[in-house]
Amino acid sequence: MSDEKSKGKDAPKPRTIPKYMNFIIGGTAGMMGITIVQPADLLKTRMQLLGPAGKNASFVKVAGDILRKEGILGFYVGLSAALLRQATYGTGRLGCFNAMFDWHKANRGVPNFPTKIAMGVVSGAFGAWIGTPAEVALIRMTADGRLPPEKKRNYKNVFNALTRVTQEEGITTLWRGAGATVSRAMVVNGAQLGSYSQAREILLPYMYDGLPLHAAAAMIAGFVTTIASLPVDIVKTRVQNAEKGTGQLQVLRSVIRNEGVMALWSGMMPTYAKIGPMTILIFVFLEQLNKLYLHVTS
Template structure:
């Protein structure tokens, strides 16, 4: 693969650094909406607005950030790895293209699929801990109402002690099934949208901040719409623990029981919240990522004028 010397010489891990900053920006900007999404998916009713009012009234506004330490602590490394792996794979799938030219859209999509599958190894345990914390203190609907954890370390220790390694990776298969195609849509939509909004920017890297925000937001929306029913199933499976009655016995069983008991609409419950969050979060992710790369590569300052 002839791209390796050129790519490594010009990159030097800068995508890793940029991805880390992008991940932190995404988590901080969208975590309250993520908490509402998780609660909508695990409940039988309630709009995002009514759930927001209920959470703030009964648990306080800080409850919207409960469990954020787990993804925030890992997100720098996780997102950094995602963007570095994506950068390498997108070139590996299109090694005939010069290092100075952007990879093809087909390579972008394939690299996204590979990146999504690989990042699930790290993401699955983190999301498991996050979901357990986000669903804590919910009275009768809590799967294990007697347990009260003060943070992600407490949850992780409890899962390891009672369920072992298998418990830590509960939901891993559904996470891979969700993230592999979703990341393909994610990166392809971002690259396609930014080029349409600012022709030539994929090669020149001269798009405006507004273009980054919009293209990143559209990429996030496309990825969530493509995988949302699987995300609902993943949330319900990872919310289970050995200390509570087992409701679902796998992906297919969870899918069948959820639809039978609550209708097909259950697979799209919380989609509005997820899409709103995805646009905000991924706009921030890509804007922070691209801005960091420009600073590291010394390609000049980011333009903020309207270019479309």
């Protein structure tokens, strides 16, 4: 017995990744993922901004219009802003969650399910707040292609967009819709974490615990997250694209009154086409980057 105890004491502790690397790896994984799903994100934004005129427009029609008018590169308009958003929002969200998880595990044991949801909500709010300027730039850049020539903003890149918004409209405009952005992030993180965990638990008896299981659970989580977050996302998008400051409730009432309640779920297919694969990609990239870091530093 004493030998077993001594072996337990002498057993090497599993290597962990430093807290600062959690932030760096989280942001990098997000940037890698968004590079692949940017076309779906752009489609989602364009559909959300159509308003009453585009009530019956399908994502296939919107995609066709973009391809015809802007070419294949039109699907990657605003990519620099999307990358900056992941470098801020993704870094803050994933880094904050991992830091809180590690602290809780070291001091109070493995967190239970409700605690994990709370951690996801808090980390989502933190990441969203610091990522709002890039979000504003992203919405405006992806919306530019649908505007008439005289109203186009023609931002050259995300840094040009941030500079011009600050100079022309004031620095506080960079946080326009921050409340809606934070609200959406809290809903997304809570729904994503909860539904992924539940789907994984349900599927586990029927599937091997590996990539196929994680992918299936992530796709289910992506669908649940899409349904839960789209109304908040549409309000956020329109608030941030408005030329003048507009409140969330004002936008929400306007959408329901002029377009109907179901308009709050417009762009569902491209949104799901982004969230589902994005969830899978982030976790795959996170795992591979973690392994790479441990290998390089071993």
